[in-house]
Amino acid sequence: xxxxxxxxxxxxxxxxxxxxxVLTIVIGVGCAVGVLASMLAMGAGAQRQTMGTVRxxxxxxLSIGAQGPGQSSIPKNVATLIGDLPGIRxxxxxxxxxxxxxxxxxxxxxxxxxxxxxxxxxxxxxxxTDYAPEFHLTSGRLFRPGMxxxxxxxxxxxxxxxxxxxDKRRLRGGDWEVVGNFDIGHAGGNCIVFADAEVVLSxxxxxxxxxxxxxxxxxxxxxxxxxxxxxxxxxxxxxxxxAELTEESTQQLNAILYFVSYFVGSIMAVAATLGAANSxxxxxxxxxxxxxxxxxxxxxxxxxxASIMTEAILLALPGALLGVGLAWLLFNGLTxxxxxxxxQLAVTAPIAAIGISWALAMGVVGGLLPALRAxxxxxxxxxxVT
Numbered sequence: 001x002x003x004x005x006x007x008x009x010x011x012x013x014x015x016x017x018x019x020x021x022v023l024t025i026v027i028g029v030g031c032a033v034g035v036l037a038s039m040l041a042m043g044a045g046a047q048r049q050t051m052g053t054v055r056x057x058x059x060x061x062l063s064i065g066a067q068g069p070g071q072s073s074i075p076k077n078v079a080t081l082i083g084d085l086p087g088i089r090x091x092x093x094x095x096x097x098x099x100x101x102x103x104x105x106x107x108x109x110x111x112x113x114x115x116x117x118x119x120x121x122x123x124x125x126x127x128x129t130d131y132a133p134e135f136h137l138t139s140g141r142l143f144r145p146g147m148x149x150x151x152x153x154x155x156x157x158x159x160x161x162x163x164x165x166x167d168k169r170r171l172r173g174g175d176w177e178v179v180g181n182f183d184i185g186h187a188g189g190n191c192i193v194f195a196d197a198e199v200v201l202s203x204x205x206x207x208x209x210x211x212x213x214x215x216x217x218x219x220x221x222x223x224x225x226x227x228x229x230x231x232x233x234x235x236x237x238x239x240x241x242x243a244e245l246t247e248e249s250t251q252q253l254n255a256i257l258y259f260v261s262y263f264v265g266s267i268m269a270v271a272a273t274l275g276a277a278n279s280x281x282x283x284x285x286x287x288x289x290x291x292x293x294x295x296x297x298x299x300x301x302x303x304x305x306a307s308i309m310t311e312a313i314l315l316a317l318p319g320a321l322l323g324v325g326l327a328w329l330l331f332n333g334l335t336x337x338x339x340x341x342x343x344q345l346a347v348t349a350p351i352a353a354i355g356i357s358w359a360l361a362m363g364v365v366g367g368l369l370p371a372l373r374a375x376x377x378x379x380x381x382x383x384x385v386t
Contacts, residue, residue, distance in 0.1 A: 036354070
């Protein structure tokens with residue numbers, strides 16, 4: 001250990017003399033970590049966006065065998081039966097908070113590009129404000145039952161034409177008026193449009209709902225609700241928590257984002273590791289006589305290897321902090337729209353931890369071979385005349 005600490009102190013004390021090589025390592029590692037952190041921030045931002053309105057007391061009912069709401073078909077009478085089950089919260093009027101919903105896809109024109117983009121229009125039953133307390137009208141009013149009226153999130157009004165209050169849209173069955181705009185929780189990047197479920201069913205020629213949204217009295221009542229549904233043979237539905245269904249619906253997008261993040265990050269990491277190894281090789285070659293002299297004085301191979309490895313790790317650490325800091329400064333909160341989904345990038349503490357671990361791994365790998373080379377410098381090199 002005495003040899004190790006002496007060698008490490010000597011290596012670190014000589015940093016000013018080889019500042020260029022040291023900066024090569026720090027900047028290379030910083031670039032790799034910065035790219036990885038900024039790419040991972042997309043996945044974290046998308047996850048935060050999709051989970052922004054998820055509540056623990058929300059559950060979704062789908063038809064048995066459906067992979068998602070798009071494949072689900074629930075008869076109208078089921079919603080009435082669901083309201084009589086235990087564990088369901090009731091509103092101020094004593095009515096169960098059970099919101100049937102069906103989805104249809106419509107097109108809208110992007111204000112910037114002018115292109116038409118498809119998205120889902122949700123026909124919902126009454127009680128949306130009871131189901132989602134975070135729902136907040138910013139202008140106008142709610143749609144009236146039985147009327148061809150829409151309410152659109154403010155994101156829709158900003159991104160797409162004809163979704164501001166007072167606009168009229170040509171949809172199935174004639175003109176539909178936008179009577180209000182709203183925000184809902186932290187889903188700031190989502191375009192959401194609501195209309196009366198019965199009007200949407202009639203206009204689009206549908207007979208069944210896609211899903212039934214239920215608000216529980218408490219998350220602990222979920223097991224009781226599931227048991228009641230399983231005990232009733234007339235209810236051919238399955239229960240999923242809102243969090244579970246949301247994660248399933250975004251799994252593919254998140255998988256793509258994380259694959260791209262680690263793929264690009266790995267390429268950058270390999271380049272940074274090679275750069276660190278080359279710099280450390282140059283350091284070892286420049287100190288061959290010093291290392292040989294140390295070995296002649298009795299310094300063993302293990303302390304030499306450990307000191308070079310430790311130096312590589314210590315040089316990678318400021319690179320990690322630099323990369324994470326730049327990623328947070330430049331990309332945290334930045335709005336992105338890959339694959340038509342809009343969200344804000346989020347450089348979180350777990351991402352910072354991944355970036356630092358990534359950098360330390362680069363330091364270990366980049367320092368291993370130069371350390372082994374340093375330990376193998378022959379003692380005779382100390383006596384050579386240059």
